[in-house]
Amino acid sequence: MDTQRTPTADQIRTAWDGLASGFDEFVTPETASIAQETLRILDLQPGMRLVDVAAGTGALSFPAARTGAHVVATDISPVMIDLLNDRARAEGLANVEGRAMDGTALDLEADTFDVAVSVNGVSLFPDLPTSLAEMVRVTKPGGRVVLVSFGPPPAVEFIGFVMGAMKAEVPGFTPLPVDPPPLPFQVADPDVMRSRLTEAGLSEVSVHRSTCHMSFDSAERLLTTFMFSNPIGARFVAELTAEQKSAVEQRLAGMLKDRAGEQGRSGDQSGSDNRGAELHCAVNIGVGIVS
Secondary structure: OOOOOOOOOOHHHHHHHHHHHHHHHHHHHHHHHHHHHHHHHHHHOOOOOEEOOOOOOOOOOOHHHHHEEEEEEEOOOHHHHHHHHHHHHOOOOOOOEEEEEOOOOOOOOOOOOOHHHOOHHHHHHHOOOHHHHHHHEEEEEEEEEEEEEOOHHEHHHHHHHHEEEEEEEEOOOOOOOOOOOOOOHHOOOOOHHHHHHHHHHOEEEEEEEEEEEEEEEHHHHHHHHHHHOOOHHHHHHOOOOOHHHHHHHHHHHHHHHHHHHHHHOOOOHHHOOOOOOOEEEEEEEEEEEOO
């Protein structure tokens, strides 16, 4: 699989449109702990204006809105934004507005927001410098730009588990490259993230390293979450034969059972109840101030 090919904007839009429904069902709920850790660092206050770039279906937008902030959520996928706006209406949150737009060319006025944030969003973009420049442009002087990204793939266990199972069960399987890493991991190294934020003209840059958690009650749910998390994951799963997919799920079931047993023996009940096994997820949260 070619994970290094640079896709066009139309290809990116089409890919995410196709994943949107499954992303909303399986991935957005698992991103909740990452969103909460990001908001803990941000300490939003009521009335603040926040733009969530490449927001997906609102894993961060909705908890941010519940703090009283006014949130504009943007995403290149109109289907993602439709799902986000439907949920905002259903929950009666008038302070969340979803707008479909390309994160490398935001249709937003300059110096408008107190905070610009992206959770596993612009860190996936082929042109990260341009997207960061756009986040800086729309943020007021003294405001904050926040970039959230996964750490290295082995430390993002829902990906690491699937890669390990595929390597064990699929002859000739080629895992994710390391040098250079695929786009979702281009700022997995905290030093690289710090450099990118500094190069964007931000000051007082800091990178917080954290570990969040995801719980999976079945191998099928883990593989499905991986599949809908990113077009790369979708292609990995699509290339499996029916027999290979079954073998991978069986391997994952054993891995999850082992993890649940380990957590039970250590006294961590999260791995021994009906939530299944808890997998860890390394996260980098980079924050910089707009001059």
